[in-house]
Amino acid sequence: MALRFYNTLTQELEGFYPLQNNTVRMYTCGPTVYNFVHIGNFRTFTFQDILRRWLRYRGYQLNHVMNVTDVDDKIIANAAKEHKSIGDYTAVFTKAFFEDAAALRLEQPEHVAPATKHIDVMANAIEQLAAKGCTYTSEGSTYFRISSFPEYGKLSHNDFSGIRSGARVDVDEYDKADARDFVLWKARKDSEPAWETPFGEGRPGWHIECSAMAMSYLGETLDIHAGGVDLIFPHHENEIAQSEAITGKPFARFWLHAEHLHIESQKMSKSLGNFYTLRDLLEMGYEPEAIRYLLASVPYRKKLNFTFESLKAVAKSIERLREFELRLASAKLPAGANEEISERSREAIRQFEEAMDDDLNTAEALAAIFEYVRAMNSGLDENRFQEENRWDAARVLEVFDCVFDVLKSSGSAEAEQAGSLSEAEIKAAIDERSQAKKARDFARADQIRGRLQEAGVLLEDTKDGVRWKRK
RNA sequence: GGCGCGGUAGCCAAGUGGUAAGGCAGAGGUCUGCAAAACCUUUAUUCGGCGGUUCGAUCCCGCCCCGCGCCUCCA
Numbered sequence: 001m002a003l004r005f006y007n008t009l010t011q012e013l014e015g016f017y018p019l020q021n022n023t024v025r026m027y028t029c030g031p032t033v034y035n036f037v038h039i040g041n042f043r044t045f046t047f048q049d050i051l052r053r054w055l056r057y058r059g060y061q062l063n064h065v066m067n068v069t070d071v072d073d074k075i076i077a078n079a080a081k082e083h084k085s086i087g088d089y090t091a092v093f094t095k096a097f098f099e100d101a102a103a104l105r106l107e108q109p110e111h112v113a114p115a116t117k118h119i120d121v122m123a124n125a126i127e128q129l130a131a132k133g134c135t136y137t138s139e140g141s142t143y144f145r146i147s148s149f150p151e152y153g154k155l156s157h158n159d160f161s162g163i164r165s166g167a168r169v170d171v172d173e174y175d176k177a178d179a180r181d182f183v184l185w186k187a188r189k190d191s192e193p194a195w196e197t198p199f200g201e202g203r204p205g206w207h208i209e210c211s212a213m214a215m216s217y218l219g220e221t222l223d224i225h226a227g228g229v230d231l232i233f234p235h236h237e238n239e240i241a242q243s244e245a246i247t248g249k250p251f252a253r254f255w256l257h258a259e260h261l262h263i264e265s266q267k268m269s270k271s272l273g274n275f276y277t278l279r280d281l282l283e284m285g286y287e288p289e290a291i292r293y294l295l296a297s298v299p300y301r302k303k304l305n306f307t308f309e310s311l312k313a314v315a316k317s318i319e320r321l322r323e324f325e326l327r328l329a330s331a332k333l334p335a336g337a338n339e340e341i342s343e344r345s346r347e348a349i350r351q352f353e354e355a356m357d358d359d360l361n362t363a364e365a366l367a368a369i370f371e372y373v374r375a376m377n378s379g380l381d382e383n384r385f386q387e388e389n390r391w392d393a394a395r396v397l398e399v400f401d402c403v404f405d406v407l408k409s410s411g412s413a414e415a416e417q418a419g420s421l422s423e424a425e426i427k428a429a430i431d432e433r434s435q436a437k438k439a440r441d442f443a444r445a446d447q448i449r450g451r452l453q454e455a456g457v458l459l460e461d462t463k464d465g466v467r468w469k470r471k
Numbered sequence: 472g473g474c475g476c477g478g479u480a481g482c483c484a485a486g487u488g489g490u491a492a493g494g495c496a497g498a499g500g501u502c503u504g505c506a507a508a509a510c511c512u513u514u515a516u517u518c519g520g521c522g523g524u525u526c527g528a529u530c531c532c533g534c535c536c537c538g539c540g541c542c543u544c545c546a
Contacts, residue, residue: 011475029546037546044546073544158474158542206544228546229475235545258546259476265538269545297494298484303477303539310483313495320494323509355485363485367493374493377510381501442504449507460508467508 003058003357005224006301008232008255009155013359016254018223023061026052027214027252028109029227029235030066033093034074038275039291039306040261040268042104044228046292047258047300047360049106051226053403054356064109065217067210068094070116071203076192086193087116100278103288104295105405111217115209118216122204123197125212125246126184130199134245136177140187140200144207146180149241155255156233182238184208207238211251215243225252229259230267258300268306281311289406290315296404299361317370318406321397324373325407328393331380332464337388341379345392348372349399356403369400421455430459430466 003016018024028048031037052062069075070090079089094114101108115122126142129135134148146152146160153160160180183205188194194201214222220243227236236255243251260267268275281291294314298304351368355361376393379385401407421429429448436444449459452468460467 008475031546032544041546047546153474156474156541230541230545232475233541234543260540260546262539267540267545271545294483301476302484305483307483309495313483316496317494320509327509361485363483363494364492367485370493374511381510437504440504446505453507458508461503461506462509463502469508 001354001357003054004359005254005256006359007253008257009252011157014254016223018060019221019253021061022059023063024055024223025218026055026062026064026224026226027210027218027222028064028066028225029210029231030068030112031093031097032069032072032074033090033097034072034078035093035270036096036277036279037100038268038270038277039281039295040263040275041228042100042278042291043261043295043304044258045101045106046104046295048226049104050296050300050360050362050403051224051256052107052109053405054360057356057399057402062110063218065111065113065214066109067213068097068112068114069206069209070094070114071193072206103278103282103410104292105288113213113217115204115213118209118213119195119197119204121216122208122212123185123195123199125208125215125242126197126199128246129184129242132245135184137199138176141183141202142185142199143176143181144184144238144242144245146178146182146241149245151244152180152241153237155237155240158233158237180234182207182234184242207235208242210235211239211243211246214239214251215247220247220249220251222252224254224256226256226258229257232257256300259303261295261304261306263306265305276306286311287315287318288410289318293318293404293406296362297366299359299363301359321369321373321400322407322409324377324393325397326467326469327377327380327462328390330462330464330467331385333385333387333390335388336386337392338379338384338386341376341385341389342392344372344375344379345389345396348396352396352399362404365400365403369396372396421452421457426452426457426468430468433459434466 004013005016006012007014030045031041048066052064055062068090071086075086075090079086082089098108126135129144130142132148134145135142136145137143185197185199185208186202186205188201188203192203194203214225225236225239232255240251262268263274263276266272266274278288278291282288290311294306294311295304297314348368348371351371352365355364355368358364376385379389397407429452433445433448436442436448452459456470457468458470460469
């Protein structure tokens with residue numbers, strides 16, 4: 001079965017292929033930089049990263065645009081509180097976001113698009129909407145008239161035909177003609193940041209940013225648009241309305257939405273205050289790879305229940321894989337190749353690919369890897385491995401890691417520094433201990449082992465000699 | 472109320488109309504001078520409840536119970 005994704009628009013699993021050539025044109029909703037983003041947000045960004053990597057594995061080129069919302073109510077309010085310009089204010093959190101993303105090994109999209117750098121594109125989109133009669137102004141602000149777009153609701157599968165103006169309009173929304181209408185352009189208020197446009201001085205509404213930037217970078221119809229489930233309505237629904245009202249063409253062919261990360265059975269969110277930032281977890285001593293693995297290991301359409309127990313468990317899982325890699329590298333093997341091992345390796349890759357092709361079923365893909373590792377550990381135990389088979393196993397791990405990217409330890413560079421023992425020193429100590437063991441001076445041997453352990457170096461006695469690793 | 476997601480072993484979590492992947496934890500074992508580490512084996516007669524369809528359902532249908540999300544800013 002070929003690559004397929006669940007499309008929120010059609011509510012079906014659909015075979016995926018890009019519309020133009022071999023390049024996937026993809027747009028994802030990025031962060032609003034008014035604060036540090038939390039790991040719930042990163043669950044979605046990690047999903048997007050896995051998606052990127054798998055598309056590339058499947059031979060596609062990527063043209064991926066991610067927006068950065070750097071002007072909105074919260075940003076304006078927070079910046080004012082700190083007596084900073086919004087630019088100075090958002091620069092801090094934008095930088096933090098990309099640092100965190102790098103720590104989680106999230107690839108950079110081909111284009112990162114800050115909203116404030118694309119005001120002209122948005123203004124142009126609003127003018128096109130106005131020319132089509134889809135807008136109206138009220139108190140200096142410009143609104144999108146939902147009644148001008150009959151298909152409104154097709155993404156969230158809501159029927160809005162019954163909702164008419166006057167049905168129930170919130171007090172502070174008295175200036176809208178229809179309760180569901182949304183603002184395209186907000187009139188300037190007091191000293192708020194504002195931009196000059198033909199339809200007045202002000203700033204963009206949130207939804208227009210994504211429509212305008214997506215189409216300006218990627219054209220009228222995108223292959224994939226992705227984000228968190230909470231964006232389905234109203235954000236993505238509104239994007240569809242604006243974009244399709246302008247072009248008359250489908251805005252995006254595939255809509256992919258990641259479920260939320262939960263904590264204590266509730267959505268992790270800023271407003272509930274039940275969140276951890278990546279920085280929080282790193283300070284507690286968790287490895288970024290473990291966090292990445294945890295975020296990636298639950299298929300993206302399932303709620304992911306975050307617990308520290310899980311985080312500790314996945315750290316062990318990663319160790320198991322790294323242990324296998326290490327064992328493979330240090331094993332003494334006879335020359336030649338065992339075809340049975342080679343075939344089992346190819347089988348593992350097939351299973352992994354099949355799982356990933358199935359709407360990125362990472363849980364099943366992981367199962368394929370762990371089953372393989374168990375089989376290969378047995379193979380090593382039973383001396384069925386030969387020299388050439390190293391490559392077979394290395395290839396399996398390589399395929400795994402080009403998606404999950406957790407095998408190489410970023411190994412808190414500090415810890416390695418703190419360990420302070422050089423490789424040569426460690427090797428010398430190991431030799432000394434081996435001599436002591438040979439002389440049956442176990443007290444001496446244990447003393448050396450203890451000293452190394454204190455320095456953060458763990459010894460493992462194996463059939464093929466002494467192995468060590470930093471802890 | 473409308474729309475949507477889910478309830479599988481101690482925890483996390485796949486999956487299929489034909490009798491339950493994987494990870495962690497637990498138990499047993501191998502290795503070892505002893506350890507540690509590692510590795511191996513093992514762990515749900517059962518898949519929220521009740522009916523129905525079927526030769527057969529955890530998987531299909533109906534009803535019910537429970538949890539969660541969106542409907543307002545939100546990954």
